[in-house]
Amino acid sequence: MPITLSKTDYILYRECPKNVWYKIHKPDIYFESELSEFEKSIIETGNDVELVARKLFPNGILIEGRDEKAQAATQDYLVKKQEVLFQPLFVKDNYLAAVDILKYDPATQGYSIYEVKSTNSIDDKVHYHDLTFQVNLLKKCGVKIDKAYLIHLNAEYVRHGELNLEELFKIVDVSHEVDNLINGIEVEAATALKYLSQEAEPKGSCCCIYKGRSSHCSTFKHSNLDVPEYGIHDIARIGNSKAKLKELVDGNIFHLDKIPEHIKLSEIQQGQVDAYVSDRVLVDKEKIADDLKTLVFPLYFLDYETFPSAIPRFDGYSPFNQIPFQYSVQVLESQKGEPKNYDFLYAGADDPSEPFAESLQKHIGETGSVIVWHKSFECGRNIEIAARVPSAKAFMDSVNARVYDLEDIFKKQYHVHKDFRGSSSIKKILPVLVPELSYKELAIHEGGAAAETWNKITNGSFNEKEKEEAIANLKTYCGLDTYAMFAIWRALHNLL
Numbered sequence: 001m002p003i004t005l006s007k008t009d010y011i012l013y014r015e016c017p018k019n020v021w022y023k024i025h026k027p028d029i030y031f032e033s034e035l036s037e038f039e040k041s042i043i044e045t046g047n048d049v050e051l052v053a054r055k056l057f058p059n060g061i062l063i064e065g066r067d068e069k070a071q072a073a074t075q076d077y078l079v080k081k082q083e084v085l086f087q088p089l090f091v092k093d094n095y096l097a098a099v100d101i102l103k104y105d106p107a108t109q110g111y112s113i114y115e116v117k118s119t120n121s122i123d124d125k126v127h128y129h130d131l132t133f134q135v136n137l138l139k140k141c142g143v144k145i146d147k148a149y150l151i152h153l154n155a156e157y158v159r160h161g162e163l164n165l166e167e168l169f170k171i172v173d174v175s176h177e178v179d180n181l182i183n184g185i186e187v188e189a190a191t192a193l194k195y196l197s198q199e200a201e202p203k204g205s206c207c208c209i210y211k212g213r214s215s216h217c218s219t220f221k222h223s224n225l226d227v228p229e230y231g232i233h234d235i236a237r238i239g240n241s242k243a244k245l246k247e248l249v250d251g252n253i254f255h256l257d258k259i260p261e262h263i264k265l266s267e268i269q270q271g272q273v274d275a276y277v278s279d280r281v282l283v284d285k286e287k288i289a290d291d292l293k294t295l296v297f298p299l300y301f302l303d304y305e306t307f308p309s310a311i312p313r314f315d316g317y318s319p320f321n322q323i324p325f326q327y328s329v330q331v332l333e334s335q336k337g338e339p340k341n342y343d344f345l346y347a348g349a350d351d352p353s354e355p356f357a358e359s360l361q362k363h364i365g366e367t368g369s370v371i372v373w374h375k376s377f378e379c380g381r382n383i384e385i386a387a388r389v390p391s392a393k394a395f396m397d398s399v400n401a402r403v404y405d406l407e408d409i410f411k412k413q414y415h416v417h418k419d420f421r422g423s424s425s426i427k428k429i430l431p432v433l434v435p436e437l438s439y440k441e442l443a444i445h446e447g448g449a450a451a452e453t454w455n456k457i458t459n460g461s462f463n464e465k466e467k468e469e470a471i472a473n474l475k476t477y478c479g480l481d482t483y484a485m486f487a488i489w490r491a492l493h494n495l496l
């Protein structure tokens with residue numbers, strides 16, 4: 001029984017046929033792991049950007065739904081020659097697509113088709129195919145297409161006052177690229193339809209067997225039964241060492257303790273494997289002590305939470321610039337003391353940059369080391385805040401000049417534990433070094449969820465009670481991030 005191939009599934013098929021087969025035939029496996037907050041926010045961002053892009057086309061009619069009613073409504077409006085349609089639905093020959101924007105030109109009696117992308121540039125491996133699938137289907141449906149356009153955000157745009165939609169978006173004529181692809185896509189879509197319509201599960205392990213763990217989708221373990229939960233795919237950056245990974249996989253070697261000596265791993269990779277195989281914790285006390293000795297009291301353990309808004313909300317922002325809405329800092333005056341926590345969370349409707357910088361200046365003094373985890377993030381935000389709030393520039397520069405990145409101890413492999421699994425993320429280090437502290441019980445336990453919570457606080461999604469709860473949850477989460485840094489710093493000291 002042939003399935004109906006949607007545009008979305010066709011694009012997914014181009015990334016990985018087997019994965020889409022699971023989505024269609026074994027949704028329980030495909031949807032086994034919930035979407036991460038990051039994945040959810042990509043979907044929501046896409047929806048938000050499309051809503052704003054529609055304003056470029058006044059008087060458009062929205063077709064809602066993906067059912068026969070939506071199909072019939074689309075046909076009605078085509079007959080009436082409605083000038084602009086949003087989400088018209090087309091189904092033919094087992095293909096289905098809803099078009100972002102379709103615009104009728106009475107002069108040519110044809111249509112221009114627009115696909116909106118919530119990105120700052122065109123991804124030519126995906127976006128052209130996406131649009132060509134639609135053009136191909138619309139032609140099958142007897143719709144005359146004059147031009148095909150991609151609409152994406154303009155990274156150069158900086159907001160000043162009201163949003164300038166003409167500058168915020170770039171509308172790129174890609175008719176030529178679509179023409180070049182259309183014959184190939186007709187063939188590829190037919191192959192996809194046949195592959196995805198087969199009832200029997202496609203056989204064999206999947207091609208991600210030659211990629212590191214971070215590239216694997218949630219169905220990997222179902223197709224690759226020989227691969228252990230922790231093995232060669234978990235070696236740090238093994239995905240970049242393609243030849244080594246291939247040699248191991250082709251030799252049927254999946255366990256860390258079976259890696260032959262002639263396979264030369266990098267120092268970092270070898271450290272991880274040694275820690276696992278010998279079941280020993282590797283600690284270079286001298287190097288850790290040398291690093292920690294450079295720190296100057298008071299110590300400020302600092303962490304920011306930000307929201308990357310695709311549509312710039314405030315003056316001075318470009319698409320996807322990070323809005324710094326929260327920080328937590330633990331201030332430790334002396335080696336033996338306990339830190340004091342200060343925090344800031346802006347729940348107002350305007351730009352938090354100025355109050356953020358003002359508050360930070362109250363809590364971070366002129367001397368002392370500022371300890372962060374993954375310094376490029378906080379330092380990058382400090383540079384942006386300084387650009388938006390010139391009066392805070394000297395202070396922000398001084399913070400950046402005093403930053404020490406605690407993650408470096410683990411990145412440089414001064415401390416290696418098998419349970420870090422080759423990662424230097426604080427979420428992996430904390431449970432090993434300070435098992436009594438945990439993110440697990442928190443309502444918010446990762447940065448993506450924090451950003452989305454703040455978005456809901458400020459866009460009116462919450463009532464007063466929910467808002468209060470959300471603010472408390474955000475403070476607990478960010479406070480744990482900084483306390484975790486302090487606790488890891490102390491645990492390292494206790495090792496020396």
Ligand code: SF4
Nearest residue numbers: 016206207208217220
């Ligand atoms: S693990 Fe990779 S190759 Fe396998 S189904 Fe998932 S995406 Fe496809």
